Amino acid sequence: MMTLRQIEVIRAVMVTGTIGGAAKLLNVSAPGISRLVKYTEKSLGLRFFQRQNGRYFPTPEAQNIFEQINGVYKKVDDLSETISNIGRGALSELRIGSVPSISQIMVPRAIEQVRRRYPELRIDINILKLEEAIDYLLLDRGECVAMSYRLEHPGLDFLPLASGELFCVVPDGHELAGCKQVSAKQIIQYPLIGIDPNDPYGRIMAEIFARNKLKYDITIRARFGTTVCALVKAGLGIAVIDQFTVAHGGYPGVAIIKIVEPTRFDTYVAVKRGAPLSLHVENFIACLRAEMQAINPTRNPPAKAQGRPRKT
Structure with missing residues (x-):
């Protein structure tokens, strides 16, 4: 031998x-x-x-x-x-989903990093609603979904991404545009544009008013945060929106104002329970987490989350 x-x-x-x-x-x-x-x-x-x-x-x-x-x-x-091809991502495909609020700015920035590391990796990105995200994972259409909320489901795990805050967005030139901060009570004095409060993402926006026992009226409802911002920019009202939707100046034409009341919320990555994660999706999750935490580096990721421990 x-x-x-x-x-x-x-x-x-x-x-x-x-x-x-x-x-x-x-x-x-x-x-x-x-x-x-x-x-x-x-x-x-x-x-x-x-x-x-x-x-x-x-x-x-x-x-x-x-x-x-x-x-x-x-x-x-x-x-x-073959090993070289795997290192470049040439033989693999990254299939991921995201809710709209994270997909607009955060996901593209994370994908940019993934592409630099795996220049030949094929990538498929889906923008999903909550009900679509569950089937997307359970039917193995993709490996992960970036979520702005967490739900209880026996077939899914939720890995922490980052914590965020809500902001008030108004059109440039609006009388509130020059304010450093506004209260929930001030916000409801103007026509509100928002997402249905019965929607899980909409509940995040509505919680600021419910917690302060304020009655409010959403005069225009839209499904996605980007549409809400477009309506605000058109001068049709003001809105409460998450910081990830408007991060990095991603929506010019609107002023972003801090809200006096605490508005922290947590974001997650949903994955199929028990399914091994590919090297590429682990890299994507790490890049997305870093991008989102960098928006507000003083915030820590959510402390409580169902899911598997992170690899070391």
């Missing part, structure tokens, strides 16, 4: 035709190559080479062995190419 090192040395001599050439090819000393060739021939009881004028030529009985050695090297080269 030959070791991989012996196979490597014998092939190097075969390719270069000299001990010195093999030593240079393998970046080792020539005496070491010579000793290993002699040892291999002695241990196997056959001669690999005939020496003529300082060069090494394969013996007739060794020809079949050399063909097998070349076959081994071809398989090693194929393995190396």
